[in-house]
Amino acid sequence: MAQPAGSGTVSDGAGARRIQVGLVGRGIQKSRTPRMHEAEARAIGLDLGYRLLDADAEPLGPLDEILDRAEADGFAGLNITYPFKQDVIALLDELSPAARKIGAVNTVVFRDGRRFGHNTDFWGFSEGFRRGLGTVPIDAILQLGAGGAGAAVAFALADLGAGRINIYDTRPEAARDLATAVNAIAGTDIAAAVTDPGQVASTMDGIVNTTPVGMAKLPGTAIDVALIDPRHWVAEIIYFPLETELLHAARAKGCRTLDGSGMAVFQAVRAFHLFTGLDPDPVRMRATFEARAET
Numbered sequence: 001m002a003q004p005a006g007s008g009t010v011s012d013g014a015g016a017r018r019i020q021v022g023l024v025g026r027g028i029q030k031s032r033t034p035r036m037h038e039a040e041a042r043a044i045g046l047d048l049g050y051r052l053l054d055a056d057a058e059p060l061g062p063l064d065e066i067l068d069r070a071e072a073d074g075f076a077g078l079n080i081t082y083p084f085k086q087d088v089i090a091l092l093d094e095l096s097p098a099a100r101k102i103g104a105v106n107t108v109v110f111r112d113g114r115r116f117g118h119n120t121d122f123w124g125f126s127e128g129f130r131r132g133l134g135t136v137p138i139d140a141i142l143q144l145g146a147g148g149a150g151a152a153v154a155f156a157l158a159d160l161g162a163g164r165i166n167i168y169d170t171r172p173e174a175a176r177d178l179a180t181a182v183n184a185i186a187g188t189d190i191a192a193a194v195t196d197p198g199q200v201a202s203t204m205d206g207i208v209n210t211t212p213v214g215m216a217k218l219p220g221t222a223i224d225v226a227l228i229d230p231r232h233w234v235a236e237i238i239y240f241p242l243e244t245e246l247l248h249a250a251r252a253k254g255c256r257t258l259d260g261s262g263m264a265v266f267q268a269v270r271a272f273h274l275f276t277g278l279d280p281d282p283v284r285m286r287a288t289f290e291a292r293a294e295t
Contacts, residue, residue: 004181006283009013017047017105017184018047018048018049019041019046019048019049019050019076019276020048020049020050020051020073020075020076020240021048021049021050021072021075021076021077021079021275022051022052022053022070022075022076022078022079022081022236023048023051023053023078023079023080023081023257023258024053024055024058024060024063024066024078024079024084024088025053025054025080025081025082025083025084025220025258026055026082026083026111026217027054027056027058027082027215027216027217028052028054028081029052029054029057030216030226030238030240031052031240032240032264032288033050033079033264033268033290034050034051034052035288035289036265036268036272036273036285036288036289037050037268037271037272038050038249039284039285039288040278040280040281040284040285040288041272043281043284044278044280046276046278048275048276052067053078055068056217057170059104059210061189063087063088063091064091065259067088067091067108067115071110071115074112075110075197076275076276077108077109077110077271077274078105078108079106079107079108079271079276080105080106080107080108080109081106082147082148082149082212082215083147083148083212084148085104085105085148085149085278086103086104086147086148086151087104088105088108088117089103089104089105089117089171090106091115091195092115092116092117093114093115093116094114094115094116095116095117095118096116096117096118097120098118098119098122098123099117099118099119100157101181102119102121102122102130102151102152102155102240102283103148103151103181103186104119104121104147104148104149104151104152105117105119105148106118106120106121106148106149106267106271107119107120107267107270107271107274107275108153109274109275116204116216118217118270118271118274119152120266120267120268120269120270120271121148121149121152121153121156121237121263121267122152122155122156122159122264123156123266123267123270124158124263124264124265124267124268124269124270125152125261125262125263125266125267126156126159126160127162127238127262127266128258128261128262128263128265128266129156129235129258129262130151130160131255132258132262133206133235133258134143134258136205136206136233137205137206138157138160138161138162138163138205138206139162139163139164139205140163140164140166140203140204140205141157141162141164141165141166141204141206141207141208142166142168142194142197142200142201142204142206142207142208142223143157143165143166143167143168143207143208143209143210144168144169144208144209144210144211144223144271145167145168145169145209145210145211145222146167146168146169146171146174146175146177146178146193146210147169147174147210147211149210149237150167150169150178150210150211150248151178151181152192153184153210153237154167154178154179154207154210155185158182158185158190158191163190163191164190164191165179165190165191165192165230166192166193166194166197166200166204167179167189167191167192167193167194167223168193168194168195168197168223169193169198169211172193172195175193175194177185177192178191178193178195179192179193181280186291197223197227198224198227201223201227201228201232202227202229204232205232205233206232206234206235207223207228207232207233207234207235208234208235208236209221209223209234209235209236209237209244210239212238214236214238214241214245214246215238215240215241215244215246216240216241219245220245221244221245221246221249222246223246223251225245225249225250228249228253228255229242229253229255230253230254230258231255232250232253232255232258233255233256233257233258234246234247234250234257234258234268235257235258236257236258236259236260237260237263238259238260239259239260239261239263239264242246242260242261243259244258245260248281261286261289264289265285265286265289266282268285269282269285272285
């Protein structure tokens with residue numbers, strides 16, 4: 001068996017070595033990521049534990065202290081989710097090319113006394129989109145949100161060949177900064193910040209929500225659902241709940257939709273490899289995810 005990529009292993013008290021990883025975020029108690037990682041590890045004969053570090057559920061302290069404790073406790077690495085994907089960058093020693101380009105990190109690997117930041121959301125969204133909405137037109141897209149996850153999605157959409165990406169965020173400067181970054185990498189002006197999604201929605205092919213609005217802890221929609229037409233496709237990156245209010249409204253109108261399961265599964269596939277150095281089975285990991293799916 002290949003040697004795990006991360007150096008973090010802890011003793012189980014009987015001499016065996018165990019890989020320990022975790023997820024840092026807020027409102028993550030319903031996350032299916034731990035089950036995916038632990039079930040896949042068992043399937044390939046690896047002893048791996050996955051812990052939720054939920055800043056809403058327990059007093060974890062500042063982000064730098066969370067990372068310090070995890071590293072000191074022998075964690076191999078951490079997944080990072082809302083709202084820490086950008087703040088964590090200042091606490092790392094090195095970034096992967098994808099993380100540097102996107103400006104957000106969702107996977108941290110501890111190795112040889114150094115912290116390496118990666119972004120597996122980019123590939124996770126791309127792969128989920130290709131498999132779930134691969135034939136839809138992407139000439140013009142309205143993206144809601146310009147945070148850490150939004151950055152990964154915007155770059156993924158550009159990589160998928162989007163003709164135009166209109167980015168809306170309640171923080172106009174964040175939308176402008178993300179559009180500028182996407183255009184710099186694309187080499188052409190395919191992204192723009194918009195201040196009113198209602199002014200552009202009618203001319204869009206699809207709408208992507210990358211905000212946390214719609215999560216179990218933040219119910220609601222990031223856009224007035226009256227702006228959604230049956231011809232739109234609508235995509236989410238949220239997966240708890242699997243059917244958000246936005247997707248429910250879109251499906252009721254007959255839209256093609258994409259829930260957040262694809263991104264959740266495929267980002268985990270990449271993260272598992274980074275933590276362990278082993279290649280997981282994506283089909284098996286999706287089956288584990290779906291076994292936990294909410295109706």
